[in-house]
Amino acid sequence: MKAGKFPLVYPTAGFAALLFVLAAMWYAASSQNSAAIYLLLFLLASVFLVSIPHTLTNLTGVTVRVESAKPAFAGDEVFLPVEIMNSSRATRYGIELVLADAGKTRERVDCIPRESAARLTVRFAAHHRGEHKIEKLDLTSCYPLGFVRASKRFVSNQTYLVYPKPAGNSQLPTNRSRFADNWVQQGIGHGDDFAGVRAYVPGESQRHIDWKAVARGQPLMTKEFAAETKGAAYLDFFELRFADVEEKLSQLTLWVIEAERARQPYGLRLPGIEISPALGRMHFHYCLRVLSLFRPDRV
Amino acid sequence: MSASNTRSPVKTDTSIPRRPLLWMAAALLFTLPPFFDSLGPWIPWLFLLSLALKFWMEPRGYRLRSVVLKLLLVATAVTTVFISYGSVRSVEAGISLLVVLMSLKILEAHTAREFRVMVLIGWVLCLCGFFLSQDFATALCLLIAFALLVVALIQFHRGASPGTVWPPVGATCKLLLQALPLVVLFFLLFPRINAGFQFELRPFRSANAGFSDRLSPGSIAALANSSEIAFRAEFPGSSPRPSGPMYWRGVVMWHCNGMEWRAPYGAHGRSSSSSTLDIAGTAGLPVPSTNAKEIQQRITLAPHGARWMFALDRPIKAVPGATLARGDYLSSVQPIRKTRRYEVVSSEFTGGEITAKERAEALEVPASISPAVRDLAHSWAVQNRDPGGVVNSALQFFRTKGFSYSLTPGEYENLEEFLFRRRVGFCEHYAASFATLMRLAGIPARVVVGYLGGEYNDLGDFFLVRQADTHAWCEVWLAEKGWTRVDPTSAVAPGRVSLDLTTFLETSSAAGQMGTRRNALITQLLRSGIFTNVRFIWQTLSYQWDTRLVAFDADVQDVLLTSMGIASRGAVFLIVEILLVAIALLAIYFTWMQLRTRSRVDRVKALYEYFCRKIARLGVRREPCEGPLDFARRAAQSLPNESNRIRQIADTYILLRYARQPAPGMQDRFAKEVNAFGARTKLTR
Numbered sequence: 001m002k003a004g005k006f007p008l009v010y011p012t013a014g015f016a017a018l019l020f021v022l023a024a025m026w027y028a029a030s031s032q033n034s035a036a037i038y039l040l041l042f043l044l045a046s047v048f049l050v051s052i053p054h055t056l057t058n059l060t061g062v063t064v065r066v067e068s069a070k071p072a073f074a075g076d077e078v079f080l081p082v083e084i085m086n087s088s089r090a091t092r093y094g095i096e097l098v099l100a101d102a103g104k105t106r107e108r109v110d111c112i113p114r115e116s117a118a119r120l121t122v123r124f125a126a127h128h129r130g131e132h133k134i135e136k137l138d139l140t141s142c143y144p145l146g147f148v149r150a151s152k153r154f155v156s157n158q159t160y161l162v163y164p165k166p167a168g169n170s171q172l173p174t175n176r177s178r179f180a181d182n183w184v185q186q187g188i189g190h191g192d193d194f195a196g197v198r199a200y201v202p203g204e205s206q207r208h209i210d211w212k213a214v215a216r217g218q219p220l221m222t223k224e225f226a227a228e229t230k231g232a233a234y235l236d237f238f239e240l241r242f243a244d245v246e247e248k249l250s251q252l253t254l255w256v257i258e259a260e261r262a263r264q265p266y267g268l269r270l271p272g273i274e275i276s277p278a279l280g281r282m283h284f285h286y287c288l289r290v291l292s293l294f295r296p297d298r299v
Numbered sequence: 300m301s302a303s304n305t306r307s308p309v310k311t312d313t314s315i316p317r318r319p320l321l322w323m324a325a326a327l328l329f330t331l332p333p334f335f336d337s338l339g340p341w342i343p344w345l346f347l348l349s350l351a352l353k354f355w356m357e358p359r360g361y362r363l364r365s366v367v368l369k370l371l372l373v374a375t376a377v378t379t380v381f382i383s384y385g386s387v388r389s390v391e392a393g394i395s396l397l398v399v400l401m402s403l404k405i406l407e408a409h410t411a412r413e414f415r416v417m418v419l420i421g422w423v424l425c426l427c428g429f430f431l432s433q434d435f436a437t438a439l440c441l442l443i444a445f446a447l448l449v450v451a452l453i454q455f456h457r458g459a460s461p462g463t464v465w466p467p468v469g470a471t472c473k474l475l476l477q478a479l480p481l482v483v484l485f486f487l488l489f490p491r492i493n494a495g496f497q498f499e500l501r502p503f504r505s506a507n508a509g510f511s512d513r514l515s516p517g518s519i520a521a522l523a524n525s526s527e528i529a530f531r532a533e534f535p536g537s538s539p540r541p542s543g544p545m546y547w548r549g550v551v552m553w554h555c556n557g558m559e560w561r562a563p564y565g566a567h568g569r570s571s572s573s574s575t576l577d578i579a580g581t582a583g584l585p586v587p588s589t590n591a592k593e594i595q596q597r598i599t600l601a602p603h604g605a606r607w608m609f610a611l612d613r614p615i616k617a618v619p620g621a622t623l624a625r626g627d628y629l630s631s632v633q634p635i636r637k638t639r640r641y642e643v644v645s646s647e648f649t650g651g652e653i654t655a656k657e658r659a660e661a662l663e664v665p666a667s668i669s670p671a672v673r674d675l676a677h678s679w680a681v682q683n684r685d686p687g688g689v690v691n692s693a694l695q696f697f698r699t700k701g702f703s704y705s706l707t708p709g710e711y712e713n714l715e716e717f718l719f720r721r722r723v724g725f726c727e728h729y730a731a732s733f734a735t736l737m738r739l740a741g742i743p744a745r746v747v748v749g750y751l752g753g754e755y756n757d758l759g760d761f762f763l764v765r766q767a768d769t770h771a772w773c774e775v776w777l778a779e780k781g782w783t784r785v786d787p788t789s790a791v792a793p794g795r796v797s798l799d800l801t802t803f804l805e806t807s808s809a810a811g812q813m814g815t816r817r818n819a820l821i822t823q824l825l826r827s828g829i830f831t832n833v834r835f836i837w838q839t840l841s842y843q844w845d846t847r848l849v850a851f852d853a854d855v856q857d858v859l860l861t862s863m864g865i866a867s868r869g870a871v872f873l874i875v876e877i878l879l880v881a882i883a884l885l886a887i888y889f890t891w892m893q894l895r896t897r898s899r900v901d902r903v904k905a906l907y908e909y910f911c912r913k914i915a916r917l918g919v920r921r922e923p924c925e926g927p928l929d930f931a932r933r934a935a936q937s938l939p940n941e942s943n944r945i946r947q948i949a950d951t952y953i954l955l956r957y958a959r960q961p962a963p964g965m966q967d968r969f970a971k972e973v974n975a976f977g978a979r980t981k982l983t984r
Contacts, residue, residue, distance in 0.1 A: 017415070024423065028426060036848065043445060044445070045485065094457060146452060
């Protein structure tokens, strides 16, 4: 992850208030010609000035690494795991991580001991479907006094995926695909009905081994189950009557979720893309990914 | 890497964490003492109450949210302050208002941002404390409060980091220590620009500062404990110093009312021109042959709201903006509402002339004086034909008839009670009664109020005269000498004239006069060694604070800057230079902290990365996932000329990294190999 060379320093809102107090002190001191008030004024000003290098130093040796985030549906929250590492030989306090692009989401770590790291999860709202880049991350800190804030920018190539917001009718479409009638799910463990046995492949779940057959002295066989033979549903972009593409995608997303939940094999038909029916997490996420990345202008 | 850390999400409306709030409360308690002294008693108590209430409310989650209630409270507070002070324009009232509003703020505050505001208000309270008092005890409290506020702020920003007491205190100490050179630099050299924006503190400094134009019993004794500065006097150049005790002339009182004297009403307005002419006529005369010293003084006068300006014994000439009033004292045309600096020449010789009108005025006595007093004065006049003899008889009377000097003489009904019965008094009692007696005896007399003595400050080479040095003495008209100073107090308490009042009172209390007021235990404690030592250290520190810090105001700084030869270069230039030095210092701090906390550099790793960069320049870039062996293999394939060298370096690197105990010289050999790698390659290319 690339980092800016030197942290930036900028005043906080508290700085304006501090300036006001300093001005009041100066006014009082000079109009009263009072050395004691001058002492107070200079003390406050000096402590403030000395706090600036402390704030700056509080960020040296601190870097951030963004890990991959799980995809989220638009309208939900993205959980982005982040690791903040402190490679310096001093404890760093009050470090805040600001995601510049995701609505200035900030997350704070109170303390990172020397030469260790802190893990945290940044949560922010996912607004639009698609693949998004986490481009700019700022590590900021205003540690000792809070009148100035030091900020270091990091640039990340990490991306996160936002699936379309599921919306519309949750009733699955009734149309059947061309070969829906004789289509049988061949996956393992994806249905309730016993469909037969085949030879065991090492690595498969032992739960589906036909142990009774083993007891009879036969080789290891795996039982196969098929999903209910309702047939596979083709979720078709073209059959939707909405005018808006996003609305269509939302409907398709909802159907994908419903079909997966109902364990009904589903396929997806989009302009230029056709995904044959299947079931399972891989298929589920693949479909959602396609929906998420769909670009109507490319068709 | 371990992940032992704590985190807390940032919320918009959080409650103020308890730990910073505790620090803050401690800090605020330290800002209170000056308020207890100077403000209405209910104000600090209200402050304490709201602090206690806050700590009761906070863990229970109670909040002051109702806007109506808040407004009601603020309105009540403002009204109460207004009622108890009559106005909100005086400084005490202003500070009271601030303290009261701060109390309400404490009750109300419950967000993170408000905490910062509270800390800033805490600093403003420190400022207010310095307005009310600048003595050492107050200053110590306020500086502790200042530091505790810094601790509170640091603790606040540390959040839930481990460590409750020492880490934030340590961080604060570090910050304060690093700030110290800057503070010294700013304090000594930062120009104290007085841009003429002075606000008038009428009820605060002026009316209360110093004496009034009325000398009534107890009026000076009331000032005896005031350490406020009246003025500062320098004797510029090679001007002679006064030889005897320094009597600083303030105002001359002509109107006698027995124990009470006052200056003539409107003396300033009426006589400003005529009396100047009058006095100028007399002062213009060649001074009689007594070759009296002329002493030049430079006086820096603190604002006191009245018109008189001080000078040693008898000022000869008026200064700009002032006239010489009847009685040879300087009277300003405008009331003195801001610090004023002037040079004046005084004569040690009092002298002067008297007109018939003045003589008549200087003999006026009220009819109310009792026959016994009149008889006493007449008896002296009969015994002595010579006025000087009368004066001596009177002084003898004070010396021998058991009069004593006390700060708390109590109330007197009339002169008779003082002269014949109680016989305990302060300087104003003696001056007033002496002058009255002289007038009764037929000698023109008047009372002078001013200051006596002053404490020398070797840092600024000046005399500091405080309100506690206020003194009253008499002047009598003797035909051969003119107006002559007589200090009846010296007859009663000879030490008072040569010492300043505080020292005098301390010595007399040490002699046991005041010892009776304390009980035996405390006396014993006071006399024990440790306590004496502590008290001595305290006094020394307090003295140092007063003379070195509080006394270092704009004028003393001016002297310092002039002596350093940098005053002439202008304030802006000086400010720029000081800021440059400050920035340089900050840069040094920054570099130092960077070097101290920089991550450890692994030499082997650095060398290997250097090697990788060199190879990258030849066209083979190491992938992040590539181990040293794989990389060496790939690099050797693409750079067949260097393959042996590359393998050699990779092997050494692996040995250094993973061998249980690498050979001692291996690191250096590795460095040599890596360094040689580039040179050879360049040659071969």
